[in-house]
Amino acid sequence: MHEISPGAAPLATPLAFGHGPSWANRFAVAPLTNLQSHPDGTLSDDEHAWLVRRAQGGFGMVMTCASHVSREGQAFPGQLAAWDDRFLPGLSRLAAGIRDAGGVATLQLHHGGRRADAALSGVPVLAPWDDPAKGARALTTAEVERVVADFTGAAVRAERAGFHGVEVHGAHGYLLCQFLSPRNARADHYGGSYENRTRVLWEILRGIRSVTGPDFQVGLRLTPERNGIPLAEARDLAGEVMASGILDYLDMSLWDVFKEPHEEDQRDRLLIDHFTGLPRGGTRLGVAGGIGSAPDASWCLEHGADFVLVGAGAILHHDFPSLALADPDFRLVHPRPREHFVAESVGPAFLDYLATNWTDFVS
Template identity: 30%
Template sequence: MWRPPERIQFEAKLGHVPSREEAARARLFSPVAIGPVTLTQRTWIPAMVPWRATEDGFVTDDVIEWYARFARGRPGAIVVEATGIRDVPSGPLMRIGHERYIPGLRKLVDAVREASHGETRLFIQLIDFLSIRRRPDRAKYLERFLTITDAHRQALGEPALPEAEVRTRLTALPPAELAKVLTERELEALDFGYRERVTDMHLAHIRDLPQTLPGLFADASARAQQAGFDGVELHYAHAYTMASFLSRKNTRTDGYGGARENRLRLPLEVYEAVRARVGADFAVGCRFLADECIDGGSDVDDARFFGLAFAKAGMDFLSTSRGGKFDDAKQPGVGGAAYPYTGRSGYECMPQYISDARGPFGRNIAATAAIRSDIRAAGLGTPVVCAGGVHNFDMAEKMLADETCDIVGAARQSLADPDWFRKIALGRGGEVRLCEFTNYCEGLDQKHKTVTCQLWDKLDLDAPGVAKTADGKRRLTPPDWQ
């Protein structure tokens, strides 16, 4: 069958296919300790949000099937998707903000244990996020949502103008003139949707985050422990609350912003609260950014400082990512929400194939290696996880040989072929279904639609080896691994 040259070139990226005996001797398939937990191999599936939970954040049969499917490939570890620590509505995003979520999470843990024959360790990623609203219709925003102030009246030259008339005047202004009346944040709310920041100190709940978040994370971690997880991954990355505290853009003046030491203060206090609650027999680590990849944001030097501090504090593992910020996200359509993976920082987090000279492969390697080097130079052995375009044995093994990291993470490749680690371990690496890094899955995530992979989503449901989940979505039935 004819294949285009670019497809042949891509398939060459399958790399060396080790024999079963060679794989058994490889670093990738050697054990590694993560605090109180030992992985049977150094393979790691990072958190991915598949949008399969209920609107109330409960585990569903489809959630369980999603993780059981990855577990059948027997990776060293799976990190369950970003799970909200607050008991607040958040759409079909999993939550752990109340005891009522524990039974469903326990079923998930049991399913992974059974599917992996007890080989895969299971962590859950805990996340906090601030309020963000969809981009409003211009007329509705000006007529209903905008809070009218004396500054608006002054800008219009009418200090005593009634509120209703102010709104009428603003609605009639062309965009260029309106921009002279509204503040920068008001224009952002109009053009992108309202978004809270950790620097919004005029809001009591934002001001009180240093007092509330340690307890919320500790409570959520205790629930994860009750549900049977092996550990938690504190989400200190991307566009969320804890990453915002670490960011150079955090200018809080209450001791939790500004200098690196101050920006690090709350993440360490959260970790200390979690550790005090769950004890030493439960693994606690974090995912954080090796580079924010935004103008004025934190860079690799900051990440090295943070990583060493986390290791010294006693975290059991560190997992690096990059980018994925709201700061440079593209403008959403009216009625849509800003998505933090649409700008340059988002691209750095999930780059595509045939998009630039580097493509998606290993963009986070140099920064992660620098972080790990500092930790080792300090005499600490904290395991470091690195992901980013990992797709074959050669790349993964080289990352370990070069001491870039201690554990290799692969998200999109694992979605393309949940058995790829297992296939390589059995000497069947030539059968691996390679991710094409087109970000079909990311496009679904952006729309909060059930995430699948383009390589198997459109398969004939009547074909051998294909079955449906409860909601009619496609999935591949795995082979009976020996």
């Protein structure tokens, strides 16, 4: 373990929550699609090694990839599953590995909605509205209620497996983000007005809190842009969930923490400042998007964030927190050869995905 530089004290400070354990520092592993689970959704040795290594590297919180809570919700090959008790052995092994390595273990809960893939799941795609181009059928009201039960059931399963908490994936155009979109013109009480479009999210959050224990952490990921959601609505929702007392933390995925809002009439401040300026009570606020150095992480805390979620840095360096805390000028350098990633416990499936989809990452 590297020594902590004096300037890194804020990043090294433990973070306490209303429920569950404190995090040892302000660094969390972002939930990263890594394609490493077995085709049936069970945990693989490669995925276990990838995540446990990040806990060994000093991340205060280690989060899984998006784990689908309904069979029809699968969006990626090699996606971790949490929709049935058959997945408990692998989930339990993963939670124990992260815990034993000193990290707080979080399972991200996900449903692909219209972005799911029937060829992978073997069942039809379901979404808030009919979308023939995606082969998606609109969920009935009863099916929406079943999805709510699937999210809460997966949270109970995560707690049984030994995870410290869950994060609900409400971002990046997947099912819950689709419900939030103004495109959601459903005629029932899950569509149309802002109140109706946010209803399913509130039912899931309240449901998870009601069926899990007092030491179980509940987080939520939202993204304020690129999915048709007006920034004003995203800001209102972020403020409401932080003020509700239900959440332990809100994870705002900004794509780029340094950017201005996409909407020209909202450019009176940076996008991050639209959220760090909101009252949050006891809810912690994290940000993600292009945090590739120790100065980047420090800048986010200076702008009011409580913690940062690291993606590329966690892939390139299992011990990114230790490196950033030891050197206030530490910055990522890439591309790196494949051998570097192998040494960092990035499995073959994940490495091929990175080489194919992440420009200037794998040399």
